[in-house]
Amino acid sequence: MTMIQTKDVTKVYQMGKVQVHALRGVTVTIGKGEFVGIMGASGSGKSTLLHMLGLLDRPSSGSIALSGIDIGVLSDRERARFRLKRLGYVFQDYALVPELNVQENVFLASMVRGTKMLDYLSSTAQILALIGLGDRMAHLHNELSGGEQQRVAIARAIVDHPEILFADEPCANLDTASSRTVLDLFKTINMEREQTIVMVSHEEWHKEYFDRVLTLQDGLIIADTG
Amino acid sequence: MLTVLIIAMVFTNMIFMPSIVMGFIKNAEHQIITYSTGNILVEPVKDEEYITDVDSLLAKVNRVPGVIRASAQYSMGATLKNKAYKIGRPVIAIQPSNERLVTDVSKNMKEGDYLGDGELGQVIIGIQTAGHKDPTEDMGPTLGAVGVGDSVTVEYTNGVVRNYRIKGIIETFSYSADQDVYVTQEEMESVLGHPLDVATHVLVKTEPGVPEAVVKTQILRFGVREQVKTWQDLLEDAMGRAVQNFSMLNSITLIVSLVIAIVVLFIMIMIKTLNSRRQIGVLKAIGIEQGIIINNYLLQVLLLTILGIVLGVVVVEGMVAYLTVFPFKFPDGDITPYVTFSDLASNTVLILVAAMIAGYIPAWQVARMDILTAMRA
Ligand SMILES: Nc1ncnc2c1ncn2[C@@H]1O[C@H](COP(=O)(O)OP(=O)(O)OP(=O)(O)O)[C@@H](O)[C@H]1O
Ligand SMILES: [Mg+2]
Numbered sequence: 001m002t003m004i005q006t007k008d009v010t011k012v013y014q015m016g017k018v019q020v021h022a023l024r025g026v027t028v029t030i031g032k033g034e035f036v037g038i039m040g041a042s043g044s045g046k047s048t049l050l051h052m053l054g055l056l057d058r059p060s061s062g063s064i065a066l067s068g069i070d071i072g073v074l075s076d077r078e079r080a081r082f083r084l085k086r087l088g089y090v091f092q093d094y095a096l097v098p099e100l101n102v103q104e105n106v107f108l109a110s111m112v113r114g115t116k117m118l119d120y121l122s123s124t125a126q127i128l129a130l131i132g133l134g135d136r137m138a139h140l141h142n143e144l145s146g147g148e149q150q151r152v153a154i155a156r157a158i159v160d161h162p163e164i165l166f167a168d169e170p171c172a173n174l175d176t177a178s179s180r181t182v183l184d185l186f187k188t189i190n191m192e193r194e195q196t197i198v199m200v201s202h203e204e205w206h207k208e209y210f211d212r213v214l215t216l217q218d219g220l221i222i223a224d225t226g
Numbered sequence: 227m228l229t230v231l232i233i234a235m236v237f238t239n240m241i242f243m244p245s246i247v248m249g250f251i252k253n254a255e256h257q258i259i260t261y262s263t264g265n266i267l268v269e270p271v272k273d274e275e276y277i278t279d280v281d282s283l284l285a286k287v288n289r290v291p292g293v294i295r296a297s298a299q300y301s302m303g304a305t306l307k308n309k310a311y312k313i314g315r316p317v318i319a320i321q322p323s324n325e326r327l328v329t330d331v332s333k334n335m336k337e338g339d340y341l342g343d344g345e346l347g348q349v350i351i352g353i354q355t356a357g358h359k360d361p362t363e364d365m366g367p368t369l370g371a372v373g374v375g376d377s378v379t380v381e382y383t384n385g386v387v388r389n390y391r392i393k394g395i396i397e398t399f400s401y402s403a404d405q406d407v408y409v410t411q412e413e414m415e416s417v418l419g420h421p422l423d424v425a426t427h428v429l430v431k432t433e434p435g436v437p438e439a440v441v442k443t444q445i446l447r448f449g450v451r452e453q454v455k456t457w458q459d460l461l462e463d464a465m466g467r468a469v470q471n472f473s474m475l476n477s478i479t480l481i482v483s484l485v486i487a488i489v490v491l492f493i494m495i496m497i498k499t500l501n502s503r504r505q506i507g508v509l510k511a512i513g514i515e516q517g518i519i520i521n522n523y524l525l526q527v528l529l530l531t532i533l534g535i536v537l538g539v540v541v542v543e544g545m546v547a548y549l550t551v552f553p554f555k556f557p558d559g560d561i562t563p564y565v566t567f568s569d570l571a572s573n574t575v576l577i578l579v580a581a582m583i584a585g586y587i588p589a590w591q592v593a594r595m596d597i598l599t600a601m602r603a
Contacts, residue, residue: 051598056511056597056598057596057597057598076516077515077516080510080513080514080515080516081513081515082513083511083512083513084512084513084514085513087513089511089512091511091601095504095507095508095511095601096508097505097508097509098505099505108512109512109513109514112512112513112514112518156512
């Protein structure tokens, strides 16, 4: 079953008079339950592609369908609902809400989704324990290390089992041991729940976790192991 | 917290300056009523110089419900002299026991005593006519600091010249009342050489709480032919311009404070919003709807604004309470700020509206921004 289908996706950034072609026509199909790694040099367009797939930005041309839904025709409001209900996203810069503590950051989205309080409190506690932050529930983001903030961002993205999990370099600030914890966790939910995961990485050794690797260069997919 | 403090200050500023101006106006009105005109002033029929048949007029007016007391005054032009000092002032003849019940001049004797009924050869004069020991406090020509027991020469316009002993000095802090010169009715009769059966005007004191206009209607209904004017009428006639200017000044002060309030609120809330741009971006990225984000944000602003207003009310009330006990000293007397409940209420509404607008526009702008731009902030 196809989860993600893109056709000739381009993205052009206008920087004053200069045009930056971040994506030059990406066509790819990703099925349910795939664990896909996007790799490539810095500036090759990895984050840009993930933004398009995660409904955070609109492509300059081309089309994207998620779960068979053409997201190009959705209104901003429908896209917001789509993100809230069906997607999980780990940002490269964590993007935690500074006024909220660890626990609140994790259950904020569940709360807005309308999950019962007892349910989201227990699932939040569970995921934080799993990711090694069980004793940091009441901390604010500025009381956490970069790696800890990154793990909070991961917990927030996966707590409600999204249809698709996007992660932009989720291990960038983690040591090898913590990275393995996160990747093992990803692999587990990928195997057990058929969780579709699209993850950006530039660490060669991460490849051992991926079912499939897409390599980007100058806004184009130059290699696809799938 | 800073937000709350600033809103409180803005609120205080909005209320406080106009309240001081209102304090001035109320003070001026109070002075006119208690020292110069009474609540109601009866003047001669148009084009006549005197009120005739004073006794029957007084009897009539004193019977009107709502009237505490009426007192007749007869005033004649004169020149007052002390050594080389010489000034023109009308001399007002009064019946002291009656006048005491109508004006508060008798309660504001700086030195010496008020006149007694039937006293001859005595005069009481206002401090602005007598002159201060320190001449820099004088606001016009004076007799050069005469005091109780000194004598002054009075040349009446009918040619009669008298030497009077100063019995008392009046100090009310009302500039016009502090220029007045009083003698008894009997003294004036001796100057005129015949009994005094006319008056230049009659001052009427009414009961507190009864509107002067109502009493005025009653007086006219009792068959008084003379011109009857409430102090409000007089203000409109004579001082109309000054009062208008005063209330205009007040409106300007209010508008300026309001503009300052709105600008300050606007800038402050704008900065606050722009600072939370990233946060709003994150919330949107998660998928929280724009409307929810804006409403939530406005709720925060509303809460802060209400806290600020509450603090502002406390500060204003505190200052008013303090200044009622320790008023500002002005040459015109003690000024206490005058704040009404409706001032507080209308300014509260104005600030709330300003804060909501000031909060909504930037929140809407930021919430409308595309997610990645907002998050990059
Ligand atoms: N908002 C933007 N405005 C202009 N140019 C941009 C913008 N975002 C990205 N770019 C450009 O688009 C290209 C692709 O950027 P992108 O962030 O997708 O790269 P990346 O592969 O994620 O790199 P990294 O590994 O460093 O995160 C780069 O040349 C970048 O400078
Ligand atoms: Mg990137």
